[in-house]
Amino acid sequence: MTSTAEPRPMRADARRNRRRVLDAARVAFEEGGAEVQMEDIARRAGVGVGTIYRHFPTKQALVDELIDEWLADGAANAAEALRIDDPWEGLAHFVRLSAEVMARNRGLRMVFGDIGLLFDENTGHQNRELHDNATRLLARAHAAGTLRADVGLREFRTLMCGLAMTVSLAGPDERRLYADVFLQGLHT
Amino acid sequence: MTSTAEPRPMRADARRNRRRVLDAARVAFEEGGAEVQMEDIARRAGVGVGTIYRHFPTKQALVDELIDEWLADGAANAAEALRIDDPWEGLAHFVRLSAEVMARNRGLRMVFGDIGLLFDENTGHQNRELHDNATRLLARAHAAGTLRADVGLREFRTLMCGLAMTVSLAGPDERRLYADVFLQGLHT
């Protein structure tokens, strides 16, 4: 919602604090699951709770911001994947990059329990760019005849939620295997 | 005081209430996620909170019971699958049946956020029979050369957690598709 009309440049230290809070929150959610408390996040960030509330009106708002960052990462990954000419390789690249992002954000998944909800129509979490890029990645693969025809955007998204679960349970060096199994499942 | 430590037959109405609580809890977790309140569960079950606590000392104990039932269902499914002679068909049957069980227990997944944790060494949730039967299902498929060699019990379990997430986001008629994609990913 802060697309244009920047209200105010924000002081350097304020921006730094904001960043620290977001990073601390991501780590905290990862270690503590859904029940991390604002005090924990504040302590990790090295600030007082009050400072968090200066930047985020609500705990939920803080979580929302993390999700938006997650989706933005996804959009960038999809864009990068589109630069690969081969349709299937592009899709595979996107899946592998996404596995990393999803693993890094495993804490968020635990907050919601249900990643799927994040991409739901009722939540405010849509990233147009991600949506568009993913659509094109799938379309190219469909056109090339390498992606199962019965897997559209909706199915792909649902399956990706499963992959998110899987990779978030796996160690860093296992993610590649799981991405491969996943991709094999999608191939015609 | 009953000499040989009989677990006591339990009055008919008590057993019925216990069952109602478990069923109500499953539904409640499904609709309300992890934060359902004991009062909610009680209301759905048509009993007072006290009755829940007579049967389950703790909210967690109630959840644990549901999980144990889940695993027991899994064990039974695996046993049924073993009765199918063809190794791959047996595995496929187990995966499809499991998709049903996992979908029915989607609420529990949300309670934990992390199903993987359930099968952790540190939690009390192991079902020996499920473990043994699954091991044999995989061994048969490996011997027949139909299952990817790099997918052992651990990997299978991790992947199943992903499938649990996927099917719990899907409608009843989509589960078959997701199970198929999953199985295709596992095949050599």
Next chain:
Amino acid sequence: MTSTAEPRPMRADARRNRRRVLDAARVAFEEGGAEVQMEDIARRAGVGVGTIYRHFPTKQALVDELIDEWLADGAANAAEALRIDDPWEGLAHFVRLSAEVMARNRGLRMVFGDIGLLFDENTGHQNRELHDNATRLLARAHAAGTLRADVGLREFRTLMCGLAMTVSLAGPDERRLYADVFLQGLHT
């Protein structure tokens, strides 16, 4: 309140249950302090909670009954003490017997925290006979000049509450010492 007009003879087993409950309660209060639960008492008595409620409408009523028994014991002790001719020896005998009773009822003290309250005007716990006998015991000792003049019935009672505390903390073989110290303090 059940002086005359016995409502009904009460069946033998009913009377026995009543007795068992009272005894179980005394022991339970002693071991568990004020927070013993009705279930505990029932278990110790070997009956169901319902049976307790058949005999005592309220937990408080059960406690009241125990207190009344305590006071009745005290009255009997005082009567016995009055049969000793020597005034001081009579008083001493009463104090020593009381030490036993108070020790046996230590649990009740913990229930109230404040034995003094038991003898308060606002509670229903007066035992006329105890009151009268104690008055006479003191009067005799005062007349003989062996009891401090500044210790009347009120003061004596207050001091006895202290002795109750002391002996309830002491082992069986220490009670005599504490009673002696107590008596020495009262002597002229």
Next chain:
Amino acid sequence: MTSTAEPRPMRADARRNRRRVLDAARVAFEEGGAEVQMEDIARRAGVGVGTIYRHFPTKQALVDELIDEWLADGAANAAEALRIDDPWEGLAHFVRLSAEVMARNRGLRMVFGDIGLLFDENTGHQNRELHDNATRLLARAHAAGTLRADVGLREFRTLMCGLAMTVSLAGPDERRLYADVFLQGLHT
């Protein structure tokens, strides 16, 4: 994070609130016995329940703090008494001062029902200074031949618990009498 583990000076208002809570709790326990509720204490202190829990993690912790203050008062009284040269007068002074402290803390006694428990080995409530000073007070009196030889520290403590009960039932102007009777009982 303050390198040398400073206990932190604590903000002025925080310290004041902590004090208010302790004082309110003392009064509340006195009036309401063991079953005072945290809400009551909070209301009396003019703070919210949360504030109590910021200072004391548990109701029990609050009680513990009051007990420690009680024992610290006792230790100071014993130290003061030791400055009196005459052994018996020193002991007498300690007993009289203690009567005041015990009366002021009558509520705490009711919380436990059993003060003796407070000085038990299993509770964390020992005050080394009180223990040492009391030991010396008794030793001096024993050496002077004015204190009964069969009353050691243990017996003295047990008897003091009785005095605590007595004075807490008495009005302010009666305490002196009860202390005198007590002392007379201890004298050779």
Next chain:
DNA sequence: GATGAATGAGGCTTCATTCAT
């Protein structure tokens, strides 16, 4: 009559959020 399962008001405690310093 006896039993123990069911009830539910009420207590202790937590934690997101607000506000004085």
Next chain:
DNA sequence: CATGAATGAAGCCTCATTCAT
């Protein structure tokens, strides 16, 4: 602006009492 102390609604659980078996 930053801090962390204060707030209080809300949740889990207990236990005296009631009631169906």
